[in-house]
Amino acid sequence: MENLNGKTAVITGGASGIGLAMAHRFGAAGMNLVIGDIEVPAMESAVTELTASGYQVVSLQVDVRDIEQQRELERIAIEAFGNIHVLCNNAGVGAGGPVADPDNLEVWRWTIDIDLWGVIYGCKVFLPAMIAHGEPCHVVNTASMAGHGSAPFMGAYSVAKYGVVALSETLTKEMQIAGNDVGVSVLCPAFVATGIAKSDRNMPDDLRSEPASTPVSGGMQSMIESLVANGIATNVVADAVHDAVIENKFWILTHDETKPGVLERAQQIVDGLNPGLGGFL
Numbered sequence: 314m315e316n317l318n319g320k321t322a323v324i325t326g327g328a329s330g331i332g333l334a335m336a337h338r339f340g341a342a343g344m345n346l347v348i349g350d351i352e353v354p355a356m357e358s359a360v361t362e363l364t365a366s367g368y369q370v371v372s373l374q375v376d377v378r379d380i381e382q383q384r385e386l387e388r389i390a391i392e393a394f395g396n397i398h399v400l401c402n403n404a405g406v407g408a409g410g411p412v413a414d415p416d417n418l419e420v421w422r423w424t425i426d427i428d429l430w431g432v433i434y435g436c437k438v439f440l441p442a443m444i445a446h447g448e449p450c451h452v453v454n455t456a457s458m459a460g461h462g463s464a465p466f467m468g469a470y471s472v473a474k475y476g477v478v479a480l481s482e483t484l485t486k487e488m489q490i491a492g493n494d495v496g497v498s499v500l501c502p503a504f505v506a507t508g509i510a511k512s513d514r515n516m517p518d519d520l521r522s523e524p525a526s527t528p529v530s531g532g533m534q535s536m537i538e539s540l541v542a543n544g545i546a547t548n549v550v551a552d553a554v555h556d557a558v559i560e561n562k563f564w565i566l567t568h569d570e571t572k573p574g575v576l577e578r579a580q581q582i583v584d585g586l587n588p589g590l591g592g593f594l
């Protein structure tokens with residue numbers, strides 16, 4: 314997309330963190346903003362902040378696990394602004410716990426329902442009308458470097474994020490085959506200073522009793538909190554997303570220091586070597 318001015322962006326998980334930074338960046342580029350998020354107080358303050366910056370904003374409480382709620386988000390977006398041009402399937406949580414633990418099943422399901430099914434639903438709900446109106450469009454799916462390397466105790470998160478990478482690669486090929494003017498990017502950051510380590514704030518109460526209701530389990534929780542707190546700033550990520558949309562770049566890797574790990578893993582695969590304890594953690 315060459316010109317974003319006057320176009321419309323839908324951002325799930327837009328009430329805080331990376332999604333809110335994207336909203337600010339796209340607002341600064343002259344876009345109308347549609348924010349869908351599950352956390353109402355954060356969304357209200359985000360809308361106040363974005364409106365005060367002079368941007369046109371509508372918002373809706375949405376649980377991305379529910380396809381009907383995503384359809385309602387599309388409906389209010391079109392009602393407010395007409396055609397949708399940029400879709401950011403960004404809402405996500407970090408949770409999981411060990412693969413071999415039989416007692417964290419519902420936390421795994423919650424994580425994958427949001428981080429993978431939320432993105433699948435977003436594509437299925439929004440893409441048909443974006444394709445049909447024929448104006449240049451772009452989809453940004455938020456994955457992670459956890460979609461390129463599997464850290465211990467973060468299995469549910471990695472399963473979902475690998476899935477988002479695969480979904481996005483498939484989508485861009487299908488758009489090319491169909492000749493649609495729909496660009497696709499997959500956002501793969503390492504640590505960014507956001508509220509992701511406190512994802513359990515949005516967890517349904519009945520899951521809190523499961524042993525891995527924190528983003529990861531055991532002593533790794535404090536390590537993850539520290540890595541996230543010392544992560545890069547959200548506006549750096551939002552700038553990279555904005556540029557990828559303008560330049561139609563698929564891969565958005567915001568942390569150069571993680572790139573050798575991608576090559577190392579690929580080399581291990583073709584060399585037939587077993588995974589070690591390296592990787593992005």
Ligand SMILES: NC(=O)c1ccc[n+]([C@@H]2O[C@H](COP(=O)([O-])OP(=O)(O)OC[C@H]3O[C@@H](n4cnc5c(N)ncnc54)[C@H](O)[C@@H]3O)[C@@H](O)[C@H]2O)c1
Nearest residue numbers: 326329330331351352376377404405457504505507508509
């Ligand atoms: N922060 C990092 O280090 C990092 C690294 C890689 C990828 N990511 C990804 O970035 C995305 C944004 O996360 P963030 O880091 O900004 O965290 P964040 O917690 O600050 O923001 C996530 C947003 O998603 C919303 N959300 C959670 N569950 C939802 C649901 N069911 N439906 C709708 N909205 C929901 C939250 O309310 C919140 O506003 C996520 O997909 C995350 O996996 C983050």
